[in-house]
Amino acid sequence: MARTLCQNNDGFRDLNVLAGSLGLGGIPKSWHASWPNSLHACPQANPSFLKPGYVDRINIWLHLSKDAYSTLAKAVSRIAKRSDLRLLAWHCHRLMFEEAIPEDFYSWPMPDAAMGELSPVFYAVALLPEVPKLAAKHGKRGIPAEVTVNTLKDIDLWLCNYKEKHGRKGLVELGWFSNHFAEKLYRLGRLQYEPQAFGGRIKVFRRISDGALTVFSEGGIRFSPDGEVDGTNGVFNPNAWESVFEQNKKTVRGNPIPGSGRASHEVIEIAAEEWALVLSAGDAILNIHIPADGKMDYTLCLESFSKALEFFPMYRPDVQFKGFACHSWLLDPDLGRLLPADSNIVRFQREFYLYPVLGDDSQMFERVFGGKPADLSGAPGETLLQRVIINHLAGGGRMRTGAGFILPSL
Ligand SMILES: CC(C)(COP(=O)(O)OP(=O)(O)OC[C@H]1O[C@@H](n2cnc3c(N)ncnc32)[C@H](O)[C@@H]1OP(=O)(O)O)[C@@H](O)C(=O)NCCC(=O)NCCS
Known part of the structure; x- marks a missing residue:
């Protein structure tokens, strides 16, 4: 035997x-x-x-x-x-x-x-x-x-x-x-999709008449004066302010996030009957990941979004989702102005509605420099991205993880 x-x-x-x-x-x-x-x-x-x-x-x-x-x-x-x-x-x-x-x-x-x-x-x-x-x-x-x-x-x-x-x-x-x-997790074309519960601490409202979006921060989150989540990169600002969010039958009131990836200190109010809540924490979404597999061609990314919209209803009808979400160094709003508008990173980023999240620059250092360089002046500046980041940091700027969502059906 x-x-x-x-x-x-x-x-x-x-x-x-x-x-x-x-x-x-x-x-x-x-x-x-x-x-x-x-x-x-x-x-x-x-x-x-x-x-x-x-x-x-x-x-x-x-x-x-x-x-x-x-x-x-x-x-x-x-x-x-x-x-x-x-x-x-x-x-x-x-x-x-x-x-x-x-x-x-x-x-x-x-x-x-x-x-x-x-x-x-x-x-x-x-x-x-x-x-x-x-x-x-x-x-x-x-x-x-x-x-x-x-x-x-x-x-x-x-x-x-x-x-x-x-x-x-x-x-x-x-x-x-x-x-x-x-x-x-499935890779569909250029991107990977992971069905998940949305983790963003935001409330997204859609105006019923024309589909316009208003995004509020959840209440009780501390933001630095420039609208980043306080504590980003471990930095706490003495002038940080705390968000409010209130909703009743008549109004929704809170601190908006205008899509720039930063929260606004100014409180606004919208009429509850004119707006529908379309995304909030816990909703089903498809979380996007970007494998390190060569360039992230913009057209391939768009094709991939379309593939995901077809794939899940066809092969995984049990997976419900309201849209796509992504949490990545690639969605740092500063990259949107540091890189040329036609770069793949910026074009990808512009597909998302950005909002601020607590995070730091470690993922960026890992993905762009292979780790945090001990001395920035000795960091490799072989690519445009490396050079603009080195300049930005040398001038006192900071990098961070960002987050965003796409609601394709809207
Ligand atoms: C996401 C990724 C594919 C984007 O690369 P891309 O398609 O070349 O992006 P862009 O067109 O916007 O690049 C603009 C410039 O930045 C450079 N660049 C882009 N990503 C870079 C990176 N991770 N490291 C160094 N340089 C990079 C490009 O080479 C280009 O510079 P160049 O003209 O001097 O060659 C690439 O960063 C990558 O493979 N990253 C690893 C995977 C990853 O980070 N996933 C996300 C994890 S959450």
Whole structure:
């Protein structure tokens, strides 16, 4: 009778022994609770994702670049050769996809001693069994294979992103990929869409007669005198003011956000019977993400919006949404005046109604400079964006995350 993965690894039934064998510094808390379940659920033979040729088979959906393909194939073969690595890969896969993904996954140790230079892709291997499962789920819904391939292309993009920073392939965005595999994210053309509850602390009203919008801040939010959320970039202004919002049968009264991405201190009032509330926190929306996959051609973005408007009613009629939302460094209102009007970032930004959110410049530094430079004068100024940002910051300006929404049906 075939021995199971666990029977082959009797010596490692104790997680401490396994961690010791792999030279892991510590054991994340989350690994303990479901360890007995993982042992209990061990397959009859080595899992198929650790068999030779597996990466090749699933590459019909992954479309890995040459380098990423050979790194993952080598990692699979290295894991398959060691029983301690095999068992850990099995356990981590189960933790991510059969239990609720643990909160401590960001701090899971890399098995450096056992994996060597392939260590940063260890957890990527633990994602692989989900690839055919996702393709099957998409197939059942009739979702075109092109969408599956596009959605999964993110794996290759993040493997490349890691290499740009660390010089070798790796993948640490395990929480992010739990979205793809749980069908909580689809890439449609240039952009990705994640059905979510709208998180903006705003109230959007539409005038019934002509469709004009008035956007109010929720009440009780502190804004700096220039209309940013107080505390942006960790800066608190002594002259900050607090927003008000009141609604009764006759009137709606509050601090408007005129679309410039800043809140206005001046309180205005509109007649309740003439306006309808069309978007507020908690409403269903499609959150947009922009994968780092070359330029963000404006026409492709518009095409992608249209695709999303067709895709969800056709393939995911259970997903209701009032519009699109985005929360990103790309929606920093200052970019709208620092970059030329015909740049892709500005054209993308102008599709959105902008509003201020609490945030900072860390995502911008990460995406534009690969991290916050210790000394701004030494930061790379190879692209126009880098140069205008360096100038802006050197002149005392600041950058931040911004947010916006699009209500396509209005
Ligand atoms: C979003 C993205 C595709 C926009 O790039 P784009 O289509 O080239 O944008 P634009 O046309 O507006 O670019 C204007 C200028 O800024 C430069 N630029 C744009 N994004 C840049 C970036 N992330 N880093 C450095 N320079 C950048 C362009 O190269 C161009 O300068 P150039 O004329 O000297 O070449 C790009 O920033 C990117 O890939 N970012 C990573 C993904 C991301 O940030 N997603 C959002 C996460 S919330």
